[in-house]
Amino acid sequence: MQQLENSLKTALQAAATAVFGLEIPAASLTLQPTRKEFAGSFTLVTFPLTKAFGKGPEQIGQALGEWLKAHEPRVSGYNVVKGFLNLEIADAEWLTVFGQLRAQPATAPVATDGPQRVVVEYSSPNTNKPLHLGHLRNNFLGYSVAEILKATGATVTKANLVNDRGIHICKSMIAYQHFGHGETPQSAGMKGDHLAGKYYVLFEKHYREEIKQLEAEGVASDIAKKSAPLMTEAQQMLQLWEAGDEDVVSLWRTMNGWVYEGFDETYHEIGVDFDKFYYESETYLLGKERVEEGLAKGVFFKKENGSVWVDLQAEGLDEKLLLRADGTSVYITQDLGTAELKYQDFGYDSSIYVIADEQNYHMQVLQATLKKLGKPYAEAIHHLSYGMVDLPSGKMKSREGTVVDADELVRDVVAAAKAATLEKGKTEGLTDAELEELYHLLGLGALKYYLLKVDPKKRMLFNPEESVSLEGHTGPFIQYSHARIAAIRRKAAELCISEAADWSGIASLDGTERELVQELARYPAVVADAARNLSPAVIAQYAYDLAKAYNRFYAEVSIFQETDATKRSLRVALSARVGEQIKASLGLLGIKVPERM
């Protein structure tokens, strides 16, 4: 396709020179796909040429089109509508294009001028409660962006920075000491992350009661919040933790261990993975070193109370606290350390942070601060900022118990996929294990597609009913197309119809076949676009368009009823290729495809 476009551009230049004695400026020499209500495949917009050529847009289009038709065999016809020159491509050329793209596997890397060594940090959970719907968007985005970048040939490291320290962890621990009675995930029959979450909730509950109690005794609200016994205990525990107190560290290890087991299970279930784990408990000290470095270089400053700050007002930001007066670290302290560590480990030319857009300011501060420190890798930092997920009832709020739990949601979507599949009753012959795998693949296909089809930077609405839908613009729609193609391939194999044949005898293509080749051929450009914009939504849209085009083709022409053996083989080959590209593109979204469903 790229070759075809390039030769068309060369031919257009030749036409302009031959007819007008002028060159088309490079900026105006861009071809766009012809809108489907007009004949043709590529369109040149001639409006921008009117001044230089001293002619009207239609006149230019006519003259260029006429010349191409006469001199360029790939162009079989043309039409001009106002300032748009639509070029029709000979069917023989489409067959050539198809032959060329078949020479490469669907998963062949797409060359781009993008980064070559990339770290994608995503997921990055707190260890005090289980994952929820918001984390799912994050996890699916991060996984997918990493896969998309891999598809451009980049070396990608998936990193997970676990927030395993801080006051919120201590809250769960304090509550466990008070109310736990030695409970374990085994004794409670509960996943470890949910157990830790249970105690976090218990802390909040009792803490609020204490505040209420104090307020009833006449203590002012803000003082009550600070002086409530549970909060005091949690803060003391944080200090003990930083001091390395044996008992506290031991409990911390135990509870975090439970949480990690729970997370592992969830990660496995939703099909995401990581090459490298970082723990804030191990990076915050390195962050403190960076703060010292900044002080020594004179780019940070110390206030009278001993706290350390960076002045970013020249960058359009504010003064920002880097280290508290008592020497304890804040969020950004450990981020400075982790950035350094990642660079030491992987020498990235792009470091992507998949973090919700509420952290936009924080990420600007991080990058600006690293620049102040003169870090060579500061420029390479990129915040993939995504919007929050809302529910039909509004924002998710843990206080109001409206948070959608990830494990529960996954169970729901799988159950919905199972119910729908049983209703269709098309899965005869599959074993129980295969069926379970199928339900899982479909349920997650629906959920992942639902969360990934929306432009990451946009806030999105999560409608539970639509998220398990299997029809229309959904993952299972695309998976269904793949299952159909798999059936076609099975039958073709049975009938010994070869996919590889010489199609030069085919005089003309059906419109749906032409459309399919075009759709197939633009895949590399789509991957490049998705990589440049870090947007799985671009891939999601493409996979849908491809499946849609295939379903049109499928309804329009018959494969096995076709009497012309050459055409029959072409159609099988087209089907096979579409199947492979559906599999490849959904793979970039972390979605698997079934052979039957």
Add this chain to the structure above:
RNA sequence: GGUUGUGUAGCUCAAUUGGAUAGAGCAUCUGACUACGAAUCAGAAGGUUUAAGGUUCGACUCCUUACACGACCA
């Protein structure tokens, strides 16, 4: 108050980065299974792209102002 993001069909989302008559899905209505899988296909209806200006051959897209919603910083 300051910074910033978003605003497109009843609803959820697109729009090749400034191009043609703004497209899909859901929901509503109509048609297609004795054809290779109907989780499909074909069609109808649905729009002052929040509002008002501006830039130009051309604006959902860029600029200005206002409005609405969100986030962040005090």
